[in-house]
Amino acid sequence: MYDAPPMQTAPLRILLVDLNNFARCPTVAIGMLAAVLRRDGLQVDVFSPLAIGVAGVARESRVGPFGRIDQYLRHVTANASIPTVRALRAHVALRRHPIGLDEARRVLAAFDQTLIDGYDAVLVSAYLMYREVVEAIAARCASRAIPVGLGGPYFAQPEVIDAWRSIPGVSAVLGGEGEPYVTRFVHGLVGRAALETLPGVSTANVRKGAAPPLADLDALPFADYSDFPWSRYPNRLIPLVTGRGCGWGRCTFCSDVTSSMGRGFRSRSAARVLSEAAHHAVRHETSCFVFTDLKLNSDVETWGALVDGMQRAVPGARWVAAVHADRRADNGLSASRLKAAAAAGMVRLTTGLESGSQRILDSMQKGADVSRIEAMIRDAWEAGISVRITMIVGYPGEEPEDVEASARFLERNGRYVGRVLLNRFSMITGTRIQRRLRRGIAHRDTLQDLVADSISATWPHRYAGAQARSYRRALWRLLGETHRINRRALHLSATAFEGVM
Numbered sequence: 001m002y003d004a005p006p007m008q009t010a011p012l013r014i015l016l017v018d019l020n021n022f023a024r025c026p027t028v029a030i031g032m033l034a035a036v037l038r039r040d041g042l043q044v045d046v047f048s049p050l051a052i053g054v055a056g057v058a059r060e061s062r063v064g065p066f067g068r069i070d071q072y073l074r075h076v077t078a079n080a081s082i083p084t085v086r087a088l089r090a091h092v093a094l095r096r097h098p099i100g101l102d103e104a105r106r107v108l109a110a111f112d113q114t115l116i117d118g119y120d121a122v123l124v125s126a127y128l129m130y131r132e133v134v135e136a137i138a139a140r141c142a143s144r145a146i147p148v149g150l151g152g153p154y155f156a157q158p159e160v161i162d163a164w165r166s167i168p169g170v171s172a173v174l175g176g177e178g179e180p181y182v183t184r185f186v187h188g189l190v191g192r193a194a195l196e197t198l199p200g201v202s203t204a205n206v207r208k209g210a211a212p213p214l215a216d217l218d219a220l221p222f223a224d225y226s227d228f229p230w231s232r233y234p235n236r237l238i239p240l241v242t243g244r245g246c247g248w249g250r251c252t253f254c255s256d257v258t259s260s261m262g263r264g265f266r267s268r269s270a271a272r273v274l275s276e277a278a279h280h281a282v283r284h285e286t287s288c289f290v291f292t293d294l295k296l297n298s299d300v301e302t303w304g305a306l307v308d309g310m311q312r313a314v315p316g317a318r319w320v321a322a323v324h325a326d327r328r329a330d331n332g333l334s335a336s337r338l339k340a341a342a343a344a345g346m347v348r349l350t351t352g353l354e355s356g357s358q359r360i361l362d363s364m365q366k367g368a369d370v371s372r373i374e375a376m377i378r379d380a381w382e383a384g385i386s387v388r389i390t391m392i393v394g395y396p397g398e399e400p401e402d403v404e405a406s407a408r409f410l411e412r413n414g415r416y417v418g419r420v421l422l423n424r425f426s427m428i429t430g431t432r433i434q435r436r437l438r439r440g441i442a443h444r445d446t447l448q449d450l451v452a453d454s455i456s457a458t459w460p461h462r463y464a465g466a467q468a469r470s471y472r473r474a475l476w477r478l479l480g481e482t483h484r485i486n487r488r489a490l491h492l493s494a495t496a497f498e499g500v501m
Helices: 028-039 067-078 083-095 101-115 128-143 158-164 182-190 270-283 300-313 335-343 358-363 370-383 400-416 432-438 469-486 492-497
Strands: 013-018 043-047 121-125 148-151 170-174 237-240 288-291 318-323 346-354 386-393 419-424
Touching (some): 028 043, 043 101, 067 419, 067 469, 121 182, 158 170, 237 270, 288 492, 318 492, 346 492
Parallel strands (some): 121 148, 288 318, 386 419
């Protein structure tokens, strides 16, 4: 960890802007930055659209009666060969943006009022979908001579940094895990210093690579969630992180492992995590937790220690997490271990099925077997754990029979599944499959109208195979199975966590 700079007579006053705006629980990155800056003697306020009544982003919830038709139209129009149809779809999607035009006006008006209080610097954390709001915030800060530092999970990719570092009013972009030197970053912003000397910091004139991954996660303070609008959350849910990165980390489509905190797996000690859970339970008067790890069972030893210790740390704790049913001889997801997790308060898990076709899973380098995922889902259900699965359609090379295999999987296992999130395949900058595509060694024959969009770190495209009538029939069948599952109410024990994962 870097040493903080010497204290000044008057502490700097910093505004953290949280544009990630989750609707169910606080943002881990903001809580962590607030904790680090306060530890180093700075004054911190947090600005969140949720606090002014702008609805946050919620994960999928129970669908309506026409959900199947809606999803089918979205998938079909995304792959339409007629540009006008795709343009209309894009227009409709824009209206569903988490911060639309009316909401953006409210956010910026409230931000203007917040700036009146006076700040030495503004730090903005944003997903790439919030480009226009970031530009407006930077312009307002520039008019008041307030320096702006920009960060977010995907400023680890050179193309993305280049597309964002020249926004007028943005002094610097922080790429990678910035906790070790965020305080020096702030002092550099305020003092108009040569910020490029810090790891991972890019400016309009100089682009640097992302800062190296942080190795000693136990050295970090507990996240500070005191600034979040707790009264606006349906339930008091505390996000916890046991590690960064993914213990598998090879799936070709996954952008999480190429984001700022996903590059290389590292784990905190279970004792430190359990201590943090107990700390938040007292401070925020809750016993409900969301583990936001990419895969909580990446480190089987830590996973086991959490299961064994959670009820001692927080009696009555309830919690949810994502897991990976990989091919390891012991991946921590045996029937007995899942029963122990349920006894420890686990009420819901998410797992990435992605496809019911083993051929596609192998193409994705998923490191998993359909049969083993199926057994894990049934064992979790038997243990009383609600199961959410994620799936992908349109992966390059997918044929109608692969989509049919996914539909058959849900037919066999639908009674054991609480929710299904079915996504159209998205080509993300920096992923393994995108790097292969860029080298010209895969998939250019099946991905049509492919265009790089560095602002959003995506490569919009049409999937050629989706035009076949047999593919559309298979898709309709798959959507019917997902709709049947998603129409049901969640198990009562998991309802407090609906919309989280």
